[in-house]
Amino acid sequence: MKIKMWSVKSPSYSNRIIYFLLLGWVSTIYSNCSMDFADPISFSERPYTIVLLPDTQKYKHENRGSTVHIFSSQTQWIVDHVLDENIVLVLHLGDIVDYSNKDQWNFARQNLSIMDRIVPYVLAVGNHDILHLDGKKSTRLFNEFFKVDNFKKSPSFGGVFQENRLENSYYIYSFQTKNYVVLSLQYCPNDQILEWANKIVTKYSESKVIVVTHSYLGKNGKHIEPGDKTNLSNCETFWPEGKGNEGKQIWEKLIRKHSNIQFVFSGHLPGSRLISKGLNGNPVFQLSADYQDLENGGNGFLQLLKFSIEKDKESVSVKTYSPLLDEYKTDSGSQFEIDLKNGRLIYTNLSPPLMEK
Numbered sequence: 044m045k046i047k048m049w050s051v052k053s054p055s056y057s058n059r060i061i062y063f064l065l066l067g068w069v070s071t072i073y074s075n076c077s078m079d080f081a082d083p084i085s086f087s088e089r090p091y092t093i094v095l096l097p098d099t100q101k102y103k104h105e106n107r108g109s110t111v112h113i114f115s116s117q118t119q120w121i122v123d124h125v126l127d128e129n130i131v132l133v134l135h136l137g138d139i140v141d142y143s144n145k146d147q148w149n150f151a152r153q154n155l156s157i158m159d160r161i162v163p164y165v166l167a168v169g170n171h172d173i174l175h176l177d178g179k180k181s182t183r184l185f186n187e188f189f190k191v192d193n194f195k196k197s198p199s200f201g202g203v204f205q206e207n208r209l210e211n212s213y214y215i216y217s218f219q220t221k222n223y224v225v226l227s228l229q230y231c232p233n234d235q236i237l238e239w240a241n242k243i244v245t246k247y248s249e250s251k252v253i254v255v256t257h258s259y260l261g262k263n264g265k266h267i268e269p270g271d272k273t274n275l276s277n278c279e280t281f282w283p284e285g286k287g288n289e290g291k292q293i294w295e296k297l298i299r300k301h302s303n304i305q306f307v308f309s310g311h312l313p314g315s316r317l318i319s320k321g322l323n324g325n326p327v328f329q330l331s332a333d334y335q336d337l338e339n340g341g342n343g344f345l346q347l348l349k350f351s352i353e354k355d356k357e358s359v360s361v362k363t364y365s366p367l368l369d370e371y372k373t374d375s376g377s378q379f380e381i382d383l384k385n386g387r388l389i390y391t392n393l394s395p396p397l398m399e400k
Contacts, residue, residue, distance in 0.1 A: 101340025120366035136310030137169030137257025169257035231278035231287025259309035266290035326386030343367030
């Protein structure tokens with residue numbers, strides 16, 4: 044197997060700024076901040092790319108066959124290709140770490156910070172990001188290593204559900220002529236969190252909405268039902284302070300209600316694709332990705348979503364790529380096109396995804 048070795052040396056940031064300014068881009072850089080962000084800059088016509096970064100939890104475990112440079116190979120590739128791929132945003136789908144301790148979180152921050160000041164990223168919190176080795180559940184260390192105050196310094200930052208806690212948060216972006224709100228929800232969000240999310244989506248009714256949450260679609264390509272043990276369902280008992288919601292409940296209590304929700308991205312289980320119609324007849328495109336069961340804890344695969352907005356066509360080209368191997372996965376579940384205007388996925392070999400009525 045061919046494995047590409049990477050060095051964690053960022054390309055010259057000053058050269059990027061010069062290039063951005065020549066293109067008429069305007070970036071605001073904040074000083075004295077451990078985590079700065081360059082705002083996403085969109086061309087008026089050029090396709091742009093959103094990167095999905097699924098479960099990176101095993102990349103710290105060399106004793107399990109992984110290698111520590113896999114995580115950095117992903118984020119370094121993103122930095123190296125932010126211009127030619129026009130990468131405007133990175134969405135981590137959760138399970139950033141395998142268990143919540145300072146060593147794991149320091150490793151995660153080190154690898155994610157490669158993208159600081161180059162491309163913005165949004166983090167979803169998965170079950171492994173909450174579980175401590177002693178069995179306790181808390182997002183304390185996540186918030187210690189990824190502080191709300193640092194994210195607030197980006198003009199794209201919208202707000203949080205609870206003060207000084209990033210696990211439920213939203214962000215506002217403009218890509219080409221489209222305005223987007225990105226809503227990140229913790230693993231098994233409770234009813235109060237979903238009520239807050241409904242208010243945010245309603246407030247920005249003129250914008251398209253992307254929802255990112257760690258657990259949502261099951262192995263069967265449908266929403267995870269409460270108590271479904273085949274899909275590792277445990278939201279009813281996961282949080283000691285009250286019941287959380289599974290994918291089916293998130294769909295019913297939040298997603299289906301709003302005509303402006305366009306995408307739901309999740310991790311946790313092997314990839315699935317589902318198109319469901321909301322209560323207003325709008326198609327909602329739901330994708331999950333998780334490669335942790337592959338060799339080396341995932342072989343560094345990530346998903347590239349290239350958005351093309353033309354006069355008579357709005358589409359998203361989905362490709363699955365590993366910077367570690369410099370290889371694409373080319374099966375129809377890993378490489379396909381989303382037809383936004385007609386509400387369908389275009390495949391080559393596999394049957395189309397389930398379409399809920």
